[in-house]
Amino acid sequence: MTKPVTLKDIARETGVHVSTVSRALDPNARTSLTTEVVERIRTAAERMGYRPNRLASGLRTRRTMTVGLMLPDIANTLFPPIVRGVESILEPKGYASIIVNTDGDREREGKLVDVLLQRGVDGIIHAAPYRSDPRMVAVSRQGMPMVTVNRQIENSQIPAVINDDAGGIAEMLHYLYDSGHRQIAHIAGPQTLSTGRGRMEAFKVATRELGLDLPEHAIAVSSHFDEDEGRRCTRELLATGWKFTAILCANDRLALGAIDELHRHGLSCPDHVSVTGYNDIPFLDLIPPGLTTIRIQQFDAGRMSAELLVKMMTEPDATIPRTTILPVKLIERGSVKRIT
Amino acid sequence: MTKPVTLKDIARETGVHVSTVSRALDPNARTSLTTEVVERIRTAAERMGYRPNRLASGLRTRRTMTVGLMLPDIANTLFPPIVRGVESILEPKGYASIIVNTDGDREREGKLVDVLLQRGVDGIIHAAPYRSDPRMVAVSRQGMPMVTVNRQIENSQIPAVINDDAGGIAEMLHYLYDSGHRQIAHIAGPQTLSTGRGRMEAFKVATRELGLDLPEHAIAVSSHFDEDEGRRCTRELLATGWKFTAILCANDRLALGAIDELHRHGLSCPDHVSVTGYNDIPFLDLIPPGLTTIRIQQFDAGRMSAELLVKMMTEPDATIPRTTILPVKLIERGSVKRIT
DNA sequence: TGCTTTTGCGCAATCGATTGCATTGAACGT
DNA sequence: ACGTTCAATGCAATCGATTGCGCAAAAGCA
Numbered sequence: 001m002t003k004p005v006t007l008k009d010i011a012r013e014t015g016v017h018v019s020t021v022s023r024a025l026d027p028n029a030r031t032s033l034t035t036e037v038v039e040r041i042r043t044a045a046e047r048m049g050y051r052p053n054r055l056a057s058g059l060r061t062r063r064t065m066t067v068g069l070m071l072p073d074i075a076n077t078l079f080p081p082i083v084r085g086v087e088s089i090l091e092p093k094g095y096a097s098i099i100v101n102t103d104g105d106r107e108r109e110g111k112l113v114d115v116l117l118q119r120g121v122d123g124i125i126h127a128a129p130y131r132s133d134p135r136m137v138a139v140s141r142q143g144m145p146m147v148t149v150n151r152q153i154e155n156s157q158i159p160a161v162i163n164d165d166a167g168g169i170a171e172m173l174h175y176l177y178d179s180g181h182r183q184i185a186h187i188a189g190p191q192t193l194s195t196g197r198g199r200m201e202a203f204k205v206a207t208r209e210l211g212l213d214l215p216e217h218a219i220a221v222s223s224h225f226d227e228d229e230g231r232r233c234t235r236e237l238l239a240t241g242w243k244f245t246a247i248l249c250a251n252d253r254l255a256l257g258a259i260d261e262l263h264r265h266g267l268s269c270p271d272h273v274s275v276t277g278y279n280d281i282p283f284l285d286l287i288p289p290g291l292t293t294i295r296i297q298q299f300d301a302g303r304m305s306a307e308l309l310v311k312m313m314t315e316p317d318a319t320i321p322r323t324t325i326l327p328v329k330l331i332e333r334g335s336v337k338r339i340t
Numbered sequence: 341m342t343k344p345v346t347l348k349d350i351a352r353e354t355g356v357h358v359s360t361v362s363r364a365l366d367p368n369a370r371t372s373l374t375t376e377v378v379e380r381i382r383t384a385a386e387r388m389g390y391r392p393n394r395l396a397s398g399l400r401t402r403r404t405m406t407v408g409l410m411l412p413d414i415a416n417t418l419f420p421p422i423v424r425g426v427e428s429i430l431e432p433k434g435y436a437s438i439i440v441n442t443d444g445d446r447e448r449e450g451k452l453v454d455v456l457l458q459r460g461v462d463g464i465i466h467a468a469p470y471r472s473d474p475r476m477v478a479v480s481r482q483g484m485p486m487v488t489v490n491r492q493i494e495n496s497q498i499p500a501v502i503n504d505d506a507g508g509i510a511e512m513l514h515y516l517y518d519s520g521h522r523q524i525a526h527i528a529g530p531q532t533l534s535t536g537r538g539r540m541e542a543f544k545v546a547t548r549e550l551g552l553d554l555p556e557h558a559i560a561v562s563s564h565f566d567e568d569e570g571r572r573c574t575r576e577l578l579a580t581g582w583k584f585t586a587i588l589c590a591n592d593r594l595a596l597g598a599i600d601e602l603h604r605h606g607l608s609c610p611d612h613v614s615v616t617g618y619n620d621i622p623f624l625d626l627i628p629p630g631l632t633t634i635r636i637q638q639f640d641a642g643r644m645s646a647e648l649l650v651k652m653m654t655e656p657d658a659t660i661p662r663t664t665i666l667p668v669k670l671i672e673r674g675s676v677k678r679i680t
Numbered sequence: 681t682g683c684t685t686t687t688g689c690g691c692a693a694t695c696g697a698t699t700g701c702a703t704t705g706a707a708c709g710t
Numbered sequence: 711a712c713g714t715t716c717a718a719t720g721c722a723a724t725c726g727a728t729t730g731c732g733c734a735a736a737a738g739c740a
Contacts, residue, residue: 001482001483001484002482002483004457006725006726006727007726007727007728008726008727016689016690017689017690017691018690018726018727018728019689019690019691019692019727019728019729020688020689020690021727022726022727022728022729023689023728023729026728032686032687032688032689033687033688033689034687034688034689037688037689051454051457051458052458052726052727053399053458053460053725053726053727054458054459054460055395055398055399055404055459055460055725055726055727056399056695056725056726056727056728057726057727057728058395058695058727059393059395059396059399059694059695059696059697059725059726059727059728060694060695060726060727060728060729061695061727061728062695064395066459073424074414074420074423074424075420075421075423075424077417077622080414080415080420081415083414083415083439084413084414084415084441087441091440096438096440096455096459097438097439098436098437098438099423099437099439100431100436101424101427114391115436117344117391118391118392118393118394119394119395119406119436120393120394120395142341142342143341143342144341256626282417282623283622283623283626283627286596286623286627287623287626287627288628344696346695346696346697347696347697347698348696348697356719356720357719357720357721358696358697358698358720359697359698359699359719359720359721359722360718360719360720361697362696362697362698362699363698363699363719366698372716372717372718372719373717373718373719374717374718374719377718377719392696392697393695393696393697395695395696395697396695396696396697396698396725397696397697397698398697398725399695399696399697399698399724399725399726399727400696400697400698400699400724400725401697401698401725402725681740682739682740683738683739683740684737684738684739684740685736685737685738685739686735686736686737686738687734687735687736687737688733688734688735688736689732689733689734689735690731690732690733690734691730691731691732691733692729692730692731692732693728693729693730693731694727694728694729694730695726695727695728696725697724697725698723698724698725699722699723699724700721700722700723700724701720701721701722701723702719702720702721702722703718703719703720703721704717704718704719704720705716705717705718705719706715706716706717706718707714707715707716707717708713708714708715708716709712709713709714709715710711710712710713710714
């Protein structure tokens with residue numbers, strides 16, 4: 001690699017000291033320097049193709065202008081829009097981000113946090129925390145600016161940007177109720193995740209408020225937010241013998257699995273059973289019968305989490321909202337049938 | 341942030357010089373040190389929770405153990421699997437990656453390369469280059485290890501890991517031919533990209549070899565690999581009045597757009613017109629009529645590109661294949677109808 | 681004009697880890 | 711027993727940028 005131009009090179013070229021060059025190139029501290037000198041240095045820097053060495057400046061200032069972005073899995077379509085939202089704020093401000101995939105594995109999460117710390121990130125945006133996540137809480141307590149997005153760590157002071165799960169689930173349940181459904185099953189997400197737990201709690205609250213008296217086995221709990229678990233939980237529900245007319249699923253992939261499993265049992269959606277999802281992942285509108293779901297604002301959630309993080313990194317004493325809840329929207333498609 | 345433990349801290353604690361600590365902790369250079377000392381230092385380091393500062397070591401050694409990963413858009417489902425493939429190699433070796441999204445914008449690409457250079461990346465994996473991309477070629481010429489994946493920069497020495505476009509297109513065309521189709525249109529990808537250009541050339545070659553005599557306007561060229569352009573090109577094809585029975589599209593999203601546009605004109609796929617895609621993006625099997633397409637190996641492409649890059653970074657004199665072509669596979673679904 | 685204040689810039693330490701060279705002490709050979 | 715060799719560790723420079731302090735010259739003041 002051709003040796004890059006350094007401050008020293010510019011200093012030699014312009015006949016001044018490197019500290020002068022440093023000051024001349026610093027847009028903030030350009031105090032007490034002749035404009036003539038500043039101009040001379042800046043043109044020289046430009047001409048020589050100077051690019052500041054972020055490593056060196058990071059070492060000295062203890063600010064690397066790097067943030068860590070922890071995801072469960074970038075290949076899960078839920079997360080790329082969050083990433084873009086985050087970048088939309090960070091990149092213009094000069095931050096670069098290191099993305100790591102935890103695969104929902106606590107041990108990996110631990111290793112990856114270490115990786116981020118070794119690289120001296122200025123802050124961390126965590127889209128894959130567990131409801132209880134002592135390690136991340138500890139890192140945060142040590143003073144590392146941190147925000148969670150999409151999920152949250154319960155009983156912690158870590159700011160979270162989440163979607164209105166309670167509102168979304170309630171709205172969906174009312175929608176099913178208004179469509180005539182009374183026997184409504186729920187395929188819940190993993191109870192170790194705030195989204196899985198929160199949506200299940202919301203389901204219980206909302207059914208109670210509606211006066212629905214559902215059997216104990218109306219809820220099947222999945223261990224992963226994926227199609228296979230959607231299928232397994234559907235089998236579990238069918239095996240109870242209970243005659244439900246709708247399944248409210250904690251996310252879209254569980255719902256896709258549920259629809260598939262219903263078909264295998266000769267039950268069609270929505271003719272025999274209505275199914276609803278959550279998140280509104282891409283291409284859902286093209287997949288028959290068109291999953292009725294709750295659209296969440298992934299990009300905005302990413303954007304807002306980055307805004308909060310920047311504030312935490314640059315204004316340590318600023319007041320940061322503990323929880324930011326974004327509104328959601330019911331998307332009506334074909335997977336819910338009105339019954340009488 | 342609580343001050344991290346440094347070599348100096350360990351040196352003070354164990355009563356030796358920092359250079360001794362450095363050597364004791366270096367798995368390679370642990371030569372000529374008493375095992376007793378090494379052991380004492382290593383346990384102390386462990387106990388104190390030492391984490392090496394990658395910035396400092398990178399500054400000194402000029403190896404940051406960081407690579408840049410340039411994508412068009414992480415939200416495009418084609419790319420996350422490539423990213424995971426890349427990480428599967430880099431992460432275990434201690435590399436972190438900085439991901440940037442070019443959005444197919446040359447100016448942005450330039451800025452982002454600068455960002456990567458400032459951060460002293462040891463190498464770059466580029467999944468979003470143009471067929472002609474002088475800036476990236478220049479960076480490569482300066483000695484920056486670089487590999488392109490999925491696409492390639494033509495007339496350059498930059499190693500590329502790509503899929504067998506010629507083979508895939510030929511296979512698909514033969515498949516259509518064998519299904520009785522003779523009037524076959526092509527919606528080509530952007531001609532500024534090696535994939536768009538290459539697949540179109542392959543289409544021409546393969547039609548010639550089959551003795552198909554297609555009209556000039558059998559090919560509609562898109563400006564982006566997306567649904568809207570698929571629709572526009574389909575309108576263009578329909579407007580010619582030529583009676584084609586199949587459209588071979590340069591990628592899946594163009595194909596989805598094409599099917600949609602055909603429907604709007606009262607033409608169904610595959611009953612009136614057969615349509616084929618390329619890439620085999622997720623959920624395609626769930627979208628009727630099931631797009632017949634070519635499956636490419638994204639994860640493996642990512643993995644191999646990372647393997648090549650690692651080799652370039654660690655063995656500067658190693659021989660690196662200029663082009664690595666991965667096999668593809670035709671996935672038969674319902675969007676092609678056999679005609680007589 | 682002589683003294684104080686301000687301005688403009690250089691000096692040198694610093695961030696944490698690495699590494700060529702110097703040094704010390706012990707082992708070795710004769 | 712004494713010079714030589716080698717093993718084990720210390721010393722100090724270095725990577726590139728930043729920044730508190732200091733110094734000299736210029737400006738301001740009476």
